[in-house]
Amino acid sequence: MAMRVSTLNIYNLGINSVRQNQADLVKLQQQISSGRRVLTPADDPVASAQILQVDQASALNEQFKINGQNARSAVSLSEGYLQSVVTLLQNVKTQAVYAGNPTLTQSDRAALLSELDERYKELLGLANAQDGNGQYLYSGYQGNTKPFDEVAPGQVVYLGDQGQRQIQISPSRALPVSESGRDVYQRIKEGNGTFVGKAPSPNTNTGNGIIAPGTVKDLAKWQAAAVKDYTIVFEVNTAVTPNVTRYDITETATGNSVFTGAPPVAGAFARVFQPNAAIDFKRLPGDPGAVAFDVGIQTSIDGAPATGDKFTIKASQDKQIFDTMTQFANLLKLQKDTPANAAFYQNELGQVMQSVENAITNITSVQADIGTRQKEVESVRDTLDDLQLQYATQKRDLGDLDYAQAISDFALTQTFLEAAQKTFLQTQKLSLFEQI
Known part of the structure; x- marks a missing residue:
């Protein structure tokens, strides 16, 4: 038995065919213009979910790269300040060697004392250095706490803690970006270290x-x-x-x-x-x-x-470097009026020179550790760059468009659309009114 198809159904089928081909054509145009195969989750639900995961991983990876740059800046700033401290202490050691000259007059030593006082103030300033955000570099975890305070002339106390602030530079590595002032300026061994x-x-x-x-x-x-x-x-x-x-x-x-x-x-x-x-x-x-x-x-x-x-x-x-500076200053005030006092002066001066040298050794050791951290940041950055490239490749494989296939589909869909349009025009002539 033949199925009865009304004129309205014929019109609807023709219009729907044209609309569907138009929609397909528009979608192909959007894909070609954007270069992306998956424009909405409906295009490929599985690939869309995977692309979302890749995007999230890529964004996290980019944040780790930014963190790494911040970490490198922080440790480089600290290393720069420590190099200034080393230079200062080398100057103090030179002063101590000069102070051992038996021909120096009391006036000469008074001039040395004045210069040493300036070095002492400079050292205290370097120990209380801050980064661009106002965080103290050598106060441990307590970035807002000024680490070293002179509670009396020549008497310095440490107000920070023994921690190190860290920045996460990879999923598995949090890099220390600050130092404990106790480790840098206070834990300095007397004598020969033993x-x-x-x-x-x-x-x-x-x-x-x-x-x-x-x-x-x-x-x-x-x-x-x-x-x-x-x-x-x-x-x-x-x-x-x-x-x-x-x-x-x-x-x-x-x-x-x-x-x-x-x-x-x-x-x-x-x-x-x-x-x-x-x-x-x-x-x-x-x-x-x-x-x-x-x-x-x-x-x-x-x-x-x-x-x-x-x-x-x-x-x-342990003897903090500020105490050594104070010891040196007090020594320069001593009268060398007897052989015994002159010998005491030389004994104390030897202690000062040894302590300053130990402080330089300690700080250069901290610098070496910072250098290791800088290299680690670079190594992690290279790894993150490689990972970012992998994410880009994975996302391209999942969502990028095959232009040759898309252009071929576009031409074919365009042909379908033209055929549907012509067919619809011919269908319009099938009305009985056209025969009257």
């Missing part, structure tokens, strides 16, 4: 002995030693010609000789002293007593110590 030899302060020695920085012969023995606080005590026998100077090594806390376990006996000190000869902190052939003793260190003393003169040997402690 132990420090000192003359008593205030000065009670009457001779002109000057102690050397000393060396570590066996670090494991020093670290294992139960006692790390000793005193070298001197006695001069004036009953013989030439005079003979002898010394003993005692545990500072007890005053007992490390060789005999008892206080040194007047007239029978353990060893004969020779200027600049090694003073070994271990039992040697000829030492009195039988107590085992070897803490793995060695020092020497120049000059001529007097009876009762003492020098202490202690484990190195």
Whole structure:
């Protein structure tokens, strides 16, 4: 049985065919003009979802790249300030060497003191440096807290903490972009970094002995030693010609000789002293007593110590650079009116130079760590660039248009549209009114 098709249905079918081909043609035009195959989620739901994921990953990747640039700027700024500190401390060390010139007058040292005061203020300013956002570089986590404050002339306290602010430069890496002022300016070891030899302060020695920085012969023995606080005590026998100077090594806390376990006996000190000869902190052939003793260190003393003169040997402690600057300033005010005071001056000056050198070493170590972080930022940036290229390729594969196919489809759809339009025109002539 034949199906009855009304004139209205014929018109609707023709119009719908034209409209559909027009819509297809417009969509192809949009795809060709934009270069994109997926214009709406309906075009390809699976690819559209994947493109959204790629876009989100790409945006996050771009943010990591921006973070990396910010991190590099921050650590580069800090490194620049630290280089200024190193230069300043090198100048201070030069001043200390010059201060050791025995021909300097009190007026010369007063001029040095004035210059040192300016260096001290400059150092305090560098330690309180800020970045472009007003955040302090050396206050740890507390970027809004001024790290170093002079609570009294020459007395500086640290108000920050021991943390390091970080910036996320990749999904798995948060890079430190600030330093703890404690690590940079305060955790600086005295002496040679393991132990420090000192003359008593205030000065009670009457001779002109000057102690050397000393060396570590066996670090494991020093670290294992139960006692790390000793005193070298001197006695001069004036009953013989030439005079003979002898010394003993005692545990500072007890005053007992490390060789005999008892206080040194007047007239029978353990060893004969020779200027600049090694003073070994271990039992040697000829030492009195039988107590085992070897803490793995060695020092020497120049000059001529007097009876009762003492020098202490202690484990190195942390000393902030501001205290060293204050020590240097106080030293420049000292009168060198006697050989003993002149020797004390040289002993203290040696400590200052060693501490400044240790501070330079510490800060250059921090600079080296910053340099490592700068290289890491560059490496991560290269990785992010490669990843961004992969995202772009993936997105292109998912959503970009095949121009050859699209142009072919456009031509074909255009043909379909023209055919539909002609067919519709012919359909209009099928009305019975056309036959009347």
